[in-house]
Amino acid sequence: MPENAKYKRVILKLSGEALAGSSGYGIDPKVIRSITEQVKEVVGLGVEVAIVVGAGNIWRGKTGSEMGMDRAQADYMGMLATVLNALALQDGLEGLGVETRVQTSIDMRQVAEPYIRRRAIRHLEKGRVVIFAAGTGNPYFSTDTTAALRAAEIEADVILMAKNNVDGVYSADPKVDKSAKKYKEISYLRVLNEGLQVMDSTASSLSMDNDIPLVVFSLAAGNIKRAVLGEDIGTVVKGR
Secondary structure, three states: OOOOOOOOEEEEEEOHHHHHHHHOOOOOHHHHHHHHHHHHHHHHOOOEEEEEEOOOOOOOHHHHHHOOOOHHHHHHHHHHHHHHHHHHHHHHHHHOOOOEEEEEOOOOOOOOEEOOHHHHHHHHHOOOEEEEEOOOOOOOOOHHHHHHHHHHHOOOOEEEEEEOOOOOEEOOOOOOOOOOOEEOEEOHHHHHHHOOOOOOHHHHHHHHHOOOOEEEEEOOOOHHHHHHOOOOOOEEEOOO
């Protein structure tokens, strides 16, 4: 176990919206810089880091479906959009001297490796950051489910879900309901039963079934390292 760190191998789940910053769309270089600097700091502790990134800053399959587009087609567009975000993160990390590999669930060898579980684990063991892009490669599955699936496959100790403008799990939307209660710890079963907007139900069930804890916290400066160290930030979701 790396010195001072609570976890040895982590999956960092980043929403696409988080990469957009205050603009709400596209990729904000300042946000990329902040995230990559934090990841470099965590890697410096000896922690193995894999990243799953969404694409809400570019395209959401659900939105396309609601516009009348074929759902599978819209989801494939969303998967391709995650690759753009992954490459931006890779560029930012390598600019800081952090060795990085992007692995995609849809074959595109000119820009990234295909996802191969054993190769991903080997990269992590060598201290490289692995960025998983293109979701699971299948429509109808979110990047939350990708994070849960990859965490199970590479035997990650935890999923770190860094949120934009949200600092944990609440009983209701705190922006709408001022009396909403923030949970310090909550079970996956309760999240599912109460329909709390943490991960989608498939991702929550998969994480619960494989005993993978989830830490939900705000993507503020220094928080990724604090989460890795096991400090009391955000909300821990685990167990039944």
